Amino acid sequence: MGLSIARLVTRLAGSDGAADLLDDGTGVASALAGRLTEERLPQVGQKIAEELDECLRVEFRQAQPNDREAALTSLNDLLARELADPQRLVDATRDGGVLLTHLMRQGGESVIESLGGEAGAMFAFLLERTAERIGTLAPRLPDFQPAALVYLLRAIDEVSVGVHERLADLAGGYAPSGSADMAVWLRRRSVERRRLRLAAFGVDTNDVKVALAGITGMLPDVPSGTMRALVGAFGAGKSEIAEAWHLQTIDDFAASDSVPVPLWLHAREIGTGAVDEIIARQIGAPLLRERGVSAVIDGLDEVDGLAAEGIAVGARVLTAGDARSRVLITTRAGVLPASDDQHAADGLPEAQARSLVAVLAGPHATWDWTPELVETIRRPFFALAAGTLIAAGEAPRGQAELISKLVESALSRAGVATGSIELFGILVKLAVALTRSNGTADELSFVERRQALTTRLVASGPRGGVAFVLPIFEQWFAAEALRTNQYSIGDAASSAATFDRWRWAIAVAALDGPVDRSDDFIAACVRLNPGAGAWLIDQIVDRRSWDAPEEGPIDLEAVSSRLLRAVRAWAGALGPLAGWVLPVQDAESPVRIGTRIVQERVAVGWSKEVPQSDEVAELPVEADWRAHGDEWRQIAWGLGIPSQHWPWKYLRDMIAASTLPMFNRGHLLGSSGGVWHAERSYLTARVMANTSAIRRPPLARDFVVELAEARLKQAEGSVRAGWQTSAGVVDSLQIKDLVAWLVQQEVDEVVHPLPAPDIESPETNWVTGLYSHVRLAQFCAEMLGCASAVYEDLCRTLFSKFTWSLVLYASGPFGVIGELYYDEGFTEYGEPGFEYVVVPLPVLEKYASERSGWVWSENGRSAIRVAFERDSSESRLRSLGEIRADVSDWIRRSGSASPFATFGLSVSTVIECAHDRPASLTAAGWLCSDLRALGLLRGGVPQLPSR
Numbered sequence: 001m002g003l004s005i006a007r008l009v010t011r012l013a014g015s016d017g018a019a020d021l022l023d024d025g026t027g028v029a030s031a032l033a034g035r036l037t038e039e040r041l042p043q044v045g046q047k048i049a050e051e052l053d054e055c056l057r058v059e060f061r062q063a064q065p066n067d068r069e070a071a072l073t074s075l076n077d078l079l080a081r082e083l084a085d086p087q088r089l090v091d092a093t094r095d096g097g098v099l100l101t102h103l104m105r106q107g108g109e110s111v112i113e114s115l116g117g118e119a120g121a122m123f124a125f126l127l128e129r130t131a132e133r134i135g136t137l138a139p140r141l142p143d144f145q146p147a148a149l150v151y152l153l154r155a156i157d158e159v160s161v162g163v164h165e166r167l168a169d170l171a172g173g174y175a176p177s178g179s180a181d182m183a184v185w186l187r188r189r190s191v192e193r194r195r196l197r198l199a200a201f202g203v204d205t206n207d208v209k210v211a212l213a214g215i216t217g218m219l220p221d222v223p224s225g226t227m228r229a230l231v232g233a234f235g236a237g238k239s240e241i242a243e244a245w246h247l248q249t250i251d252d253f254a255a256s257d258s259v260p261v262p263l264w265l266h267a268r269e270i271g272t273g274a275v276d277e278i279i280a281r282q283i284g285a286p287l288l289r290e291r292g293v294s295a296v297i298d299g300l301d302e303v304d305g306l307a308a309e310g311i312a313v314g315a316r317v318l319t320a321g322d323a324r325s326r327v328l329i330t331t332r333a334g335v336l337p338a339s340d341d342q343h344a345a346d347g348l349p350e351a352q353a354r355s356l357v358a359v360l361a362g363p364h365a366t367w368d369w370t371p372e373l374v375e376t377i378r379r380p381f382f383a384l385a386a387g388t389l390i391a392a393g394e395a396p397r398g399q400a401e402l403i404s405k406l407v408e409s410a411l412s413r414a415g416v417a418t419g420s421i422e423l424f425g426i427l428v429k430l431a432v433a434l435t436r437s438n439g440t441a442d443e444l445s446f447v448e449r450r451q452a453l454t455t456r457l458v459a460s461g462p463r464g465g466v467a468f469v470l471p472i473f474e475q476w477f478a479a480e481a482l483r484t485n486q487y488s489i490g491d492a493a494s495s496a497a498t499f500d501r502w503r504w505a506i507a508v509a510a511l512d513g514p515v516d517r518s519d520d521f522i523a524a525c526v527r528l529n530p531g532a533g534a535w536l537i538d539q540i541v542d543r544r545s546w547d548a549p550e551e552g553p554i555d556l557e558a559v560s561s562r563l564l565r566a567v568r569a570w571a572g573a574l575g576p577l578a579g580w581v582l583p584v585q586d587a588e589s590p591v592r593i594g595t596r597i598v599q600e601r602v603a604v605g606w607s608k609e610v611p612q613s614d615e616v617a618e619l620p621v622e623a624d625w626r627a628h629g630d631e632w633r634q635i636a637w638g639l640g641i642p643s644q645h646w647p648w649k650y651l652r653d654m655i656a657a658s659t660l661p662m663f664n665r666g667h668l669l670g671s672s673g674g675v676w677h678a679e680r681s682y683l684t685a686r687v688m689a690n691t692s693a694i695r696r697p698p699l700a701r702d703f704v705v706e707l708a709e710a711r712l713k714q715a716e717g718s719v720r721a722g723w724q725t726s727a728g729v730v731d732s733l734q735i736k737d738l739v740a741w742l743v744q745q746e747v748d749e750v751v752h753p754l755p756a757p758d759i760e761s762p763e764t765n766w767v768t769g770l771y772s773h774v775r776l777a778q779f780c781a782e783m784l785g786c787a788s789a790v791y792e793d794l795c796r797t798l799f800s801k802f803t804w805s806l807v808l809y810a811s812g813p814f815g816v817i818g819e820l821y822y823d824e825g826f827t828e829y830g831e832p833g834f835e836y837v838v839v840p841l842p843v844l845e846k847y848a849s850e851r852s853g854w855v856w857s858e859n860g861r862s863a864i865r866v867a868f869e870r871d872s873s874e875s876r877l878r879s880l881g882e883i884r885a886d887v888s889d890w891i892r893r894s895g896s897a898s899p900f901a902t903f904g905l906s907v908s909t910v911i912e913c914a915h916d917r918p919a920s921l922t923a924a925g926w927l928c929s930d931l932r933a934l935g936l937l938r939g940g941v942p943q944l945p946s947r
Helices: 005-009 018-022 028-038 042-058 065-083 086-094 099-115 117-140 146-171 179-199 211-218 238-255 275-283 285-291 305-321 350-361 371-377 380-391 399-411 421-436 446-452 471-483 496-511 515-528 530-540 556-581 646-664 675-689 701-714 732-744 773-796 841-849 873-894 918-933
Strands: 226-232 261-266 293-298 326-331 342-345 458-460 466-468 592-598 601-607 615-618 632-639 722-725 728-731 814-821 833-840 862-867 905-908
Touching (some): 065 099, 099 117, 179 238, 211 238, 226 238, 238 261, 238 293, 238 326, 261 275, 261 285, 275 285, 275 293, 293 305, 305 326, 350 371, 371 380, 380 399, 399 530, 421 446, 421 466, 421 471, 421 496, 466 471, 471 496, 496 515, 515 556, 515 646, 530 556, 530 646, 556 601, 556 615, 556 646, 592 632, 675 701, 675 722, 675 728, 675 773, 675 918, 728 732, 773 814, 773 862, 773 918, 833 841, 833 873, 841 873
Parallel strands (some): 226 326, 226 342, 261 293, 293 326, 592 615
Antiparallel strands (some): 458 466, 592 601, 601 632, 722 728, 814 833, 833 905
16 A cells, blocks of 8 residues: 555546546535534544545546446445444444554455455555544544444445546446446436426425335336336326336446346337337447346326337337346326236325425324325325425315415426416416327427426427426416416316316316306316216315314305305206205205304205295204204204315215215115116015015015005005014005006016025025025126126116216226135035126126136126136136236226226125125115215215115
8 A cells, every 4th residue: 555646546537527527516525524514523524525535636537447446346345344234343443443454354455455456556545545534533523422433434435426426427328437337327317307306395305315215115026027017196106116216226237247227218208119229229239238228117107098008018028028128117007907017106104104294394294184185195296295385384185285385386486487477378388288188299389399498397208399397287287277268167077088187287276266266167077077076076175174163254145155056066967866865856956045154153954845946045043953844954053164165065075975875775776677676676575475585486476466455555544654574674665666666567476686596405504505506606697797787777877977987887888707616614505705806898708708617697797607626826816917907908998987996896795695685785885886986975885775
C-alpha cells in the first residue's frame, strides 16, 4: 500500500468528465454529510466526507474500467459481509483495535491478493481511507454510540455506489461498460420512475421508503423461461411491486456476468409491435442472444385489447424460445384470460397500510375510518393519497374524493403549469378523447400535443400521441368536461361500455358543486341502470352516521323537493322491483311523502294513500306507524342530513334493507310458468296434503283442487286465514296463488321440478342415502339447471332494469359444471361432497362435450360428473385453472361483463335434498351475491321458507 494516491486514483475514473460529475453540487460529500447528520454524527461525517470527496474528485481519474469495477465491487462485498454482523465491528473498535486491521483480517488481505495489480492497489487504498478514518475518529467523539459504526460503514458503502452512478452516466445505459456500471444506470432509472410516481403526492421517496419496504414480500415468483402477469385493481401497487422485482433482477445482474439483462418497458412502448424485436432494439440483439432478458412490461391494461393480447402472446413466445428469459406483466383483472401464471396484487396488509398513512399523516390518521376506507388504503396508491390529504388537514370520504383532492393538490403545485385557460382546455379535450376512445386516440393537433407536454401531467404516448401520466389526471379532467357541459352525462352513461369508461369521472363530477347539478349526474346513472346508480352513490356519499346534525338551518322545502326527485328516479329505474323494496304501489304510481323538522333534524314518512299526483305534505307530529289505521308508514325520525347526497343514500339504504326480506317472505316472484312458481306451488300443495318433504311424491291435480276449495271455503270472510299440519303451515293467500297457478297449468299431477328419491330402504341416515349415485347426480344437475333458469327468469322480470350490472346476467346465458364425489371414508350410500363452478354456456358446452360420463340437466344448463376416487389436488387445481382461463377468455372476447365485479362463482356446498325449493334457493343466493356487490342488499344469505 505504498503506492501514491495520485497514481492509484488517476486510473479510476476513466473519463475527463468524471470529476465534474463528482462535484456537481450533489456529490459524495454533501450526500454523505447529510446522511450522517441524521445519525447524530456530524463531526465524523464531515471529516470523512471531505477526505473521500477530495480523493475521488482530484485523484481517481485514469484507471481502467475493469480495474475500477473490481475494486469497488470488492469493497461493496466486504462491507456487506461485515454489516451482516455489526457487533463484531463494534467490538473491534471498542477494544482499541484499528478497524482497518480487523477488515483486512476478515478478507481484505485475500481480496488484495486475488485482485492483484492496479485493482488490488485501488481496493487497498479505498479500504484504508474509509475504515481507518472511521476506526480512529469515531470512538473519540463524546456522543459516539456503538451503532454509529454501522451507520458510518453503510454511508461509505453508499459512497462507492455514488461513484458507480456518476461513472455509469458516462457509459450511457446498455453500452458495454460492465454489469456493475449498467446496473447503476438501471437503478437510477428505477429510482426516477418511483420519484415521478410519488411526485403527484408531494412525497419524497425517502419518507416512505421503510413503509413501502413490505412490498418486497409481495414479489411474484417468475421462473426462467416463463411469463407471469401481476393482476390487481387500480391503485393496488402493481407498478411498485414490479419495480421491486425489477430491482431484484438488477441486483442479480450486477453480481454476475451470466444472468439475464434487466429491462423495463411500458406496454405503450410496444403497442402492436413485436415484443422480441422491441426488446432487441432496447438492449441490443447481441446482448439479448448472449444473456437473455428479465423484462417488466408495465400497464398492459392501458392499451387496447388486441394490442394487449399481442403483447402477452409475444412475451410467452419470447420466454418459450429462450429458457433464460422471463417476463413480468402488470395489468388490471379481465384484460388477460385467467390462468395459473397470474399473481394477484391484493394490496397491503391493513397494519402496513395504516403505517404508510401514518408516516405521512401521523399515527392517529386511521383510527376512526370506516371499513370501506380501510379497505381502500390497502392499495398503496390510495394510502399515499390519503396520507397526503390528511397531513394537509383533510379527510377524504371515499375513492372519488381521494382522486379529486389529490389532483387538485397536484394542480396547485409549482411546476404543473396549467394556469393558461387554453392549456387547461387542451387537457380537458385530451381527457375526453382518451376516455371516449379507451385510450386509443388523443384527438389533438401537433401544436396541442406540444402544449400538453409542457405540463407534468402528460407524457408522450404510443404512435406519436400523448397521455396522462396517471389515470387519476385523465379522470379528473374528464369530470371537468362533465361539470362544464363540454361532454353530456347522457352520453357518458348511455351504455355499460361507456359507463365503465366514464364512471370515475362521473363520480368526481358528482362529488361537489351545485346540488342540482350533482343530482343530475346521480339521476342519470340511476335511470341508466340501478346498479350503476348504486355504485355511484357508494363512491360519493358521506359515510358519517345519520345522527350527524346538519350544519346550519335546514331548508325543508328544498329537502322535500330533492327527496321527491330521488324517489321518482329510483322508482322508475327499479321498474317491477319498486313496489317490493320501496313504500310505493309500483314504479309509476304517484306518492305522497311527509316531512318535518324535529329538533334540527328531518323526519320522513310515507303515506299509505295513493294521491292523484306526486306531493309532499307536512308529516303530522302525532304520526306513528305503530298506530292501527294510521295513514303514515316507515317513518324515519331525526335524519341528520350529513351530506348533499343524502336523499339518494337514504333510498339506496331502504332498498338494500328490503331486498333480502323480499326473498325470505315466500312471495311468488318471476313468471308464472317458471320454476320459482312451480316449487312454491308444490310446497303449498304438499303441506295441504300433509305429505313428506323428503320423498316429494306427485299429487293428483283433482285431489289438490279439492283440498284447496275446502280450505278456502273455511276461510270465507277472513282476509288471511292459516292452517298448520305436521308437514308445515299454509295460508289462504298461498292457496289462492296455487289455484291460480293450476288454472294456467295443463297437468294431471302436481309434481316437484326435481327428481324424487329412488331408494326405499337406505343404508344410511343421510338424506342423500335415499338417492342412488345416478339419481343424485340427476338431482344435482336438474337443481343447478333449474337454478340457472330461475336466475334468468328473475332477471328478465323482477330485475329487468339491472341487465349488465348483475354479474352473471351480464355475460349472457350461463351454465354450471359440477362434481359429486364420494371421498375416502364414505360408505357407498354415504353423504357425498359437492362442488360446482358457474361458467358461460359456451364454456360449459365445450368443457363437458370433451369429456365422457357426464349427467346433463334436461335444459342443458348443467353437467355433473360422479367421482368415486377424487383427483389429486394438483389435477383438480389444474382443471379449475383451465375452466377459469376459458371463462376469462370467453368474456374478454365477447365483451360481455359487468363493470362492478368479475364473473366467477365457485362453490363447495351441501346438497339441499331436504329443502322444498332448492333451485329457487340457489338462484336467490346467486342474485343476492350480485346485489350485495352493488350495495343493494344487506344481511346474510337468503333463507326461503321451506314449510
